[in-house]
Amino acid sequence: MVQHEEQAVFLPTFPGAHGLNSCYDTVVRTLQHRHTTFNTALNQLTHHAFALSNAAERLIATLQSGHKVLIAGNGGSAAEAQHFAAELVGRFKRERLAYPVMALTTDTSTLTAVANDYGYHNVFARQVQAFGQTGDLFIAFSTSGESENLVRAACIARQKQLEVIAVTGNRTNRLEEHATVAIHVPVEETATTQELHMIVTHILCDITEARLAAEERFNTQERQ
Numbered sequence: 001m002v003q004h005e006e007q008a009v010f011l012p013t014f015p016g017a018h019g020l021n022s023c024y025d026t027v028v029r030t031l032q033h034r035h036t037t038f039n040t041a042l043n044q045l046t047h048h049a050f051a052l053s054n055a056a057e058r059l060i061a062t063l064q065s066g067h068k069v070l071i072a073g074n075g076g077s078a079a080e081a082q083h084f085a086a087e088l089v090g091r092f093k094r095e096r097l098a099y100p101v102m103a104l105t106t107d108t109s110t111l112t113a114v115a116n117d118y119g120y121h122n123v124f125a126r127q128v129q130a131f132g133q134t135g136d137l138f139i140a141f142s143t144s145g146e147s148e149n150l151v152r153a154a155c156i157a158r159q160k161q162l163e164v165i166a167v168t169g170n171r172t173n174r175l176e177e178h179a180t181v182a183i184h185v186p187v188e189e190t191a192t193t194q195e196l197h198m199i200v201t202h203i204l205c206d207i208t209e210a211r212l213a214a215e216e217r218f219n220t221q222e223r224q
Contacts, residue, residue, distance in 0.1 A: 048184060058165065071085055071103050071139040072127075073105065073141035085103040092206060096213040128160070137164075138162045143168065143197075154179065164180050167200055183200060185197065185200065
């Protein structure tokens with residue numbers, strides 16, 4: 001019979017009650033502030049419904065026509081680009097076919113090779129040049145709208161006759177100058193901008209998936 005040595009369990013030490021109360025109070029105040037800020041931002045975002053619906057229509061049309069979507073961003077926006085692609089390559093809410101959506105932020109060999117040989121400002125432009133075709137769509141997430149690598153990628157996209165959707169913060173920026181559709185989220189704080197970008201992702205993915213999945217079901221029934 002094999003005997004197992006009993007392992008001691010080490011629990012982390014916590015600050016005294018005063019420290020816990022201080023953290024608790026800070027959390028409550030922060031959540032209250034975030035609630036106010038976020039509700040205000042969401043209310044203001046409704047004024048951008050036309051740009052959101054325009055972007056959704058272009059996203060749907062791109063995928064309906066058999067073309068693909070390329071997405072990019074830096075830092076937290078790179079994560080958002082990957083999030084967006086994952087929702088449509090995988091699924092958001094509905095079982096349906098996979099859609100050709102690719103984040104340009106994931107291939108570390110390509111990113112580092114291009115950055116090393118051509119400079120970081122060209123890491124996305126080079127990929128758009130490689131993969132982008134007429135009729136495709138390029139989506140750029142940027143809280144500032146001033147990231148040079150995204151501006152250059154948008155320029156190449158337009159030269160290759162891709163449509164461009166820029167999802168940015170509230171300020172006028174260079175990226176929107178190269179966009180077919182610009183979605184400005186109406187906040188200044190970077191963290192809140194990123195949170196609203198996630199809502200934009202979910203809105204666009206939900207509308208797109210609902211439309212295309214319905215068409216897929218209809219076409220399946222017609223063939224039966």
